[in-house]
Amino acid sequence: xxxxxxxxxxxxxxxxxxxxxxxxxxxxxxxxxxxxxxxxxxxxxxxxxxxxxxxxxxxxxxxxxxxxxxxxxxxxxxxxxxxxxxxxxxxxxxxxxxxxxxxxxxxxxxxxxxxxxxxxxxxxxxxxxxxxxxxxxxxxxxxxxxxxxxxxxxxxxxxxxxxxxxxxxxxxxxxxxxxxxxxxxxxxxxxxxxxxxxxxxxxxxxxxxxxxxxxxxxxxxxxxxxxxxxxxxxxxxxxxxxxxxxxxxxxxxxxxxxxxxxxxxxxxxxxxxxxxxxxxxxxxxxxxxxxxxxxxxxxxxxxxxxxx
Numbered sequence: 001x002x003x004x005x006x007x008x009x010x011x012x013x014x015x016x017x018x019x020x021x022x023x024x025x026x027x028x029x030x031x032x033x034x035x036x037x038x039x040x041x042x043x044x045x046x047x048x049x050x051x052x053x054x055x056x057x058x059x060x061x062x063x064x065x066x067x068x069x070x071x072x073x074x075x076x077x078x079x080x081x082x083x084x085x086x087x088x089x090x091x092x093x094x095x096x097x098x099x100x101x102x103x104x105x106x107x108x109x110x111x112x113x114x115x116x117x118x119x120x121x122x123x124x125x126x127x128x129x130x131x132x133x134x135x136x137x138x139x140x141x142x143x144x145x146x147x148x149x150x151x152x153x154x155x156x157x158x159x160x161x162x163x164x165x166x167x168x169x170x171x172x173x174x175x176x177x178x179x180x181x182x183x184x185x186x187x188x189x190x191x192x193x194x195x196x197x198x199x200x201x202x203x204x205x206x207x208x209x210x211x212x213x214x215x216x217x218x219x220x221x222x223x224x225x226x227x228x229x230x231x232x233x234x235x236x237x238x239x240x241x242x243x244x245x246x247x248x249x250x251x252x253x254x255x256x257x258x259x260x261x262x263x264x265x266x267x268x269x270x271x272x273x274x275x276x277x278x279x280x281x282x283x284x285x286x287x288x289x290x291x292x293x294x295x296x297x298x299x300x301x302x303x304x305x306x307x308x
Contacts, residue, residue, distance in 0.1 A: 003058055004028040004241055007069040007111065009103050010079030011040045011062070013223070014119060017230035018076060019060060023047050025234070026056035028241060031072065035079075037064035066106035072114050074240050075107045076233055077130060080120035082224045092121050097306040100126045101133050108134040115240045115275040116141045117233060123176040124251045125302045127264040131253065132308045138253035139275040145176035146249025146266035147232035148225075153182050153210040160206060161189055161197060170194075171249050171282070172210070173266050179295035180266065181288060182207050239271035252276040259289070260296045263303070 006022060008015045011034035019032050034040035040062030047060045061068060069075065080096040100120055107116065116136060118127040127143035134141060149172040151165075158165040169188045174181035184203060187194040194203060209216070217225040239246050252269045254260040257279045268280035284292065 004074075005031065005069075005072045006237060006241075007031045007033060007072040007075040007107065007114075009033045009075070009077050009107070010120075011036070011043055012078065012082070013226035014229050014233075015076075015078040016043050017226050018078065018233050019043065020047060021230055021234045022237065023051075023056055023058060023060050024054050025238075026058055028073070028237075029059045030061070031069050032060065032062045033066065033069060034062070034064060037062070040064065066110055069107065070110040072107075072111040074117065074237050075111055075114045076117045076119065076237070077103055077107070077126075078119040078233075079103055080126070082121075093125060093302050093305045096120050096122075096126055097129055097308075100129050104130045104133040108136065112136075114140070115273075117236055118143045118251075119229060119233060121176070122302060124264045124266070124299045125306060127251050128299075128303055129306055129308055131264070137275075138255070139277060141253070141264075142236065142269070142271070142276050143176070143251025143264055143266075144229065144232050144236060145251050146172055146268075147235060148228050149176065149180050149182075149210060149213075149266070150249050151228055151232065152213045153187075153206070156206045156209055156213075157187070157189065157194065157198075160202065163189060171268060173249065173268075173282075174292055174295035175265055175299050176251065177298075178211060179291070179298050180211055181291050181295060182210055183282070183284070183288065185285060185288070186282060236271060240273060240275065243273040245270055245272045245277070247271075247280055250276065252279060254279065254296075257281055258284070258292055260293065263296050263299050265292070265296050265299060 006028045032040045044060045044062030120126040131141040154168040172182045250269045251264045269276045270278040
């Protein structure tokens with residue numbers, strides 16, 4: 001039996017952590033691509049040497065040659081310039097557009113049937129770039145963001161209320177950045193609406209911390225987050241490879257859903273072997289609809305910078 005195959009482009013902290021997590025789950029061979037070939041090879045070798053301890057038998061390969069990625073089932077783009085302290089995601093647009101273009105051309109050439117996950121920032125814009133360059137159908141290109149943002153929001157709420165994050169049910173929509181939209185009306189803790197448990201002032205502070213969560217980690221650590229982004233990617237990969245049909249918030253292409261067209265933005269999506277198989281439309285308040293539209297408009301403005 002031939003194993004399924006996952007390609008990860010970028011051997012930085014996110015890419016390496018994704019490779020580690022996927023290897024330990026033991027359900028697909030992994031190809032880690034990096035511009036500095038020796039780095040990818042070193043990470044792959046290190047991971048393979050942990051196989052006897054962790055008990056996996058899939059193969060991890062480090063390379064700089066895209067031919068080794070041929071016929072991947074899922075491809076993940078993590079490569080790009082990282083965001084540093086004081087830098088907005090918007091400032092990354094021009095530089096990372098060129099990087100994502102080059103990577104996408106190679107991935108689409110060797111794995112035209114793959115599902116593509118984009119992690120590079122600014123995420124919604126780079127997902128659009130990858131879609132345009134790849135020529136893939138819109139359902140086959142998905143950005144990782146909503147899972148990350150929702151996980152952060154759930155954690156901050158659980159911390160404030162001193163409950164398990166498992167007890168918190170919520171979803172964050174919109175662009176990955178300042179215009180994200182945590183849905184307060186769809187937030188429950190042990191079945192209770194969050195406005196009955198916290199004051200509006202407390203909720204607003206937690207929303208603000210969620211929006212600024214990436215910047216907070218950069219300020220404290222001096223580098224971008226990678227554990228939660230990697231975990232979010234792995235959850236998406238599992239949905240695709242196992243055809244789970246699970247609904248998760250991701251950056252997906254809208255063609256009229258939520259009254260928005262022509263942009264990738266965070267919404268609930270049913271994920272399966274065909275990628276983003278269905279956009280789930282939630283009931284939003286007029287204020288939430290306006291916020292989501294403003295978020296889409298901001299993404300469209302940044303897309304113009306790419307020249308796509």
